Amino acid sequence: MKYDFDQLCDRDKTDCLKWDMMESIFGSGDLLPLWVADMDLPVAKPIIDALKKRVEHPFYGYTKPGSSVINSVVERMKRKFNWDISPEWIVFTPGVVPALHVAVRSLTHPGDEVILQEPTYHPFFPVVINSGCKIINNGLKLVNGRYVMDYDGLEEKFHPKTRPLNGPGRIKTIIFCNPHNPVGRLWKRDEIIRMGEIIIDNGAVVISDEIHCEILFKGNKHTPFASISKKFEQNCIVCMSPSKTFNLAGLEVSSIIIPNKKLRENFINTRSGIVPNPNLFGYTAMEAAYRYGDEWLEQVLDYLQENLNYLKNYFEKNIPRIKVIDPEGTYLIWLDCGDLGMDNNVLRSFMRENAKVCLEDGFIFGGSGSGFMRMNIACPRYILSEALKRIEKAVNQL
Ligand SMILES: Cc1ncc(COP(=O)(O)O)c(C=O)c1O
Structure with missing residues (x-):
């Protein structure tokens, strides 16, 4: 069927974070919300049909995913990424963020160190801090408008000569x-290999957050970290979820894929009694999405590509003082606002009070995000167009 993404599906009074909480979070109901990472595009019909069918069955008791749910994940990994996984490698959690908390705790002791690559998804910071660990930032480098990983920096972080260590090998993991998110890079196979070799050869494990792996712009192909080699497979925890791809964040379901038996057992023991299983409707939605959601997804990806082209063209022609960091994946666009010459607080109030748009502040993704803003373009084009007009008008009035 053909979906119409041009109309805004009214999300008013659904208690959704993005629209209904604007007043309580940002103190203003008249901002256009292009912040939190969900889509203002309605969900695929097969998912709604599957949920309706399940709702009509009047028992919502304790649930354990059966082979059909589990195989939907196994088959999707094979079909989308040619990645062979075993059903027993999968641990289901109600979201990726809780799984990251569990993963870090399962791999570290308080006082250990965890590498992050700023600017990075800001909930990674409390994941490390709340585990009693220390963040070691190996920041990404912006080279000619494109972010790259700092491999020399990564080597150095493990090297005892460059900074005093209390004991050897205190870096236990990286959240890759x-x-x-937020810079939109889809890391290429050779980049993943270079990073992974450094981490694994220094005795650490890679936690690979691949939640955005199916939101890719034309010509890009995702490589799951664990699919690189046996060595990589045995030294990682991969976080997958249908929530970004199929707009199911409120249903809270994700598959944490841990091929190494010992790492998996540690993860399961650490989560036990603290992080529950997903909600039964999450399983239903995930299976329907993975099995029957591709027709919808193809249309969404085309729509997002057109939104991206529209946005890039608009900034280039009408707002050249703001530069778009060209993304390869995610629907979150990283905007370099450095030419406006504003500090973080001024830039925030400029966007909210002058332009009347609500974007994510770049600095929340780490210090190197200062002067940047993150914009969510998973919305009907007229909303995007209105946001761009508002920003253009505000910039012209400076
Ligand atoms: C990189 C990344 N990881 C995790 C999440 C959130 O995951 P969940 O809602 O499943 O906890 C997001 C949401 O934007 C994200 O961008």
Whole structure:
């Protein structure tokens, strides 16, 4: 069927974070919300049909995913990424963020160190801090408008000569983000290999957050970290979820894929009694999405590509003082506002009070995000167009 993404589906009074909480969070109901990472595009019909069918069955008791749910994940990994996984590798959690908390705790002791690559998805910071660990920032480098990983920096972080260590090998893991929120890089195979070799050869494990792996712009192909080699497979925890791809964040379901038995057992023991299983409707939605959601997804990806082209063209022609960092994946666009010469607080109030748009502040993704803003373009084009007009008008009035 053909979906119409041009109309705004009214989300008013659904208690959705993005629209209904604007007043309580940002103190203003008249901002256009292009912040939190969900889509203003309605969900695929097969998912709604599957949920309706399940709702009509009047028992909502304790649930354990059966082979059909589990195989929907196994088959999707094979079909989308040619990645062979075993059903027993999968641990289901109600979201990726809780799984990251569990993963870090399962791999570290308080006082250990965890590498992040700023600017990075800001909930990674409390994941490390709340585990009693220390963040070691190996920041991404912006080279000619494109972010790259700092491999020399990564080597150095493990090297005892460059900074005093209390004991050897205190870095236990890295939270790797692929595709990377907020900069939109889809790391290529050779980049993943170079990073992975450094981490694994220094005795650490890679936690690979691949939640955005199916939101890719034309010509890009995702490589799951664990699919690189046996060595990589045995030294990682991969976080997958249908929530970004199929707009199911409120249903809270994700598959944490841990091929190494010992790492998996540690993860399961650490989550036990603290992080529950997903909600039964999450399983239903995930299976329907993975099995029957591709027709919808193809149309969404085309729509997002057109939104991206529209946005790039608009900034280039009408707002050249703001530069778009060209993304390969995610629907989150990283905007370099450095030419406006504003500090973080001024830039925030400029966007909210002058332009009347609500974007994510770049600095919340780490210090190197200062002077940047993150814009969510998963919305009907007229909303995007209105946001761009508002920003253009405000910039012209400076
Ligand atoms: C990189 C990344 N990881 C995790 C999440 C959130 O995951 P969940 O809602 O499943 O906890 C997001 C949401 O934007 C994200 O961008």
